[in-house]
Amino acid sequence: IVVTQSPATLSVSPGERATLSCRASQSISSNLAWYQQKPGQAPRLLIYAASTRATGIPARFSGSGSGTEFTLTISSLQSEDFAVYYCLQYNNWPPDYTFGQGTKLEIK
Amino acid sequence: VQLVESGGGLVQPGGSLRLSCAASGFTFNTYWMYWVRQAPGKGLEWVSHINGEGSFSTYADSVKGRFTVSRDNAKNTLYLQMNSLSVEDTAVYYCARDIMGADVVVVPAFWGQGALVTVSS
Numbered sequence: 001i002v003v004t005q006s007p008a009t010l011s012v013s014p015g016e017r018a019t020l021s022c023r024a025s026q027s028i029s030s031n032l033a034w035y036q037q038k039p040g041q042a043p044r045l046l047i048y049a050a051s052t053r054a055t056g057i058p059a060r061f062s063g064s065g066s067g068t069e070f071t072l073t074i075s076s077l078q079s080e081d082f083a084v085y086y087c088l089q090y091n092n093w094p095p096d097y098t099f100g101q102g103t104k105l106e107i108k
Numbered sequence: 109v110q111l112v113e114s115g116g117g118l119v120q121p122g123g124s125l126r127l128s129c130a131a132s133g134f135t136f137n138t139y140w141m142y143w144v145r146q147a148p149g150k151g152l153e154w155v156s157h158i159n160g161e162g163s164f165s166t167y168a169d170s171v172k173g174r175f176t177v178s179r180d181n182a183k184n185t186l187y188l189q190m191n192s193l194s195v196e197d198t199a200v201y202y203c204a205r206d207i208m209g210a211d212v213v214v215v216p217a218f219w220g221q222g223a224l225v226t227v228s229s
Binding site (some may be wrong): 095 | 144150151157217218220221
């Protein structure tokens with residue numbers, strides 16, 4: 001399964017909404033997760049099962065979608081949200097995990 | 109939850125290296141564990157994962173037949189044995205714990221800080 005993220009780079013002003021997309025080459029039901037990674041740090045899980053926020057993740061992060069089209073929305077960007085975001089499709093059987101190539105969210 | 113990788117370093121092409129990941133703060137033998145890598149300046153790539161008992165594991169095609177994941181539940185430690193290394197294996201290697209316990213597999217949720225493996229002559 002190929003996973004494609006868009007756009008590669010997104011420029012948004014603080015306080016505005018950011019919408020990131022992830023498309024799978026075939027249906028993956030709701031088996032999609034989103035991660036945030038800042039320079040020099042390990043990835044941080046934000047969303048799994050397409051729309052479930054991980055523990056401690058602020059409510060401004062939301063995920064939606066199913067099948068092949070998915071979206072991560074950050075409702076009001078804070079300074080700490082500027083980072084690279086990856087989606088991950090996961091198929092538990094047969095085991096198959098594929099990350100998207102990432103979207104860099106930068107300050108406009 | 110704490111995960112600390114060790115064993116990274118410089119190795120020549122064709123060589124071998126074993127990474128370790130010491131886990132603490134949770135019941136290690138009830139969680140699936142993962143290895144994920146990131147080449148310099150590149151994205152994330154799933155490498156392998158293993159069930160809580162250590163009886164089932166899977167691998168990315170890029171490492172199948174060369175890498176072996178294992179775990180010692182008595183020592184709360186995850187391992188990745190890497191053989192026949194090539195320059196394309198140069199990356200930071202992260203170990204990670206699944207979000208679910210009870211030996212249910214979902215996604216990696218808690219990550220270590222990574223170990224750098226450099227394959228170069």
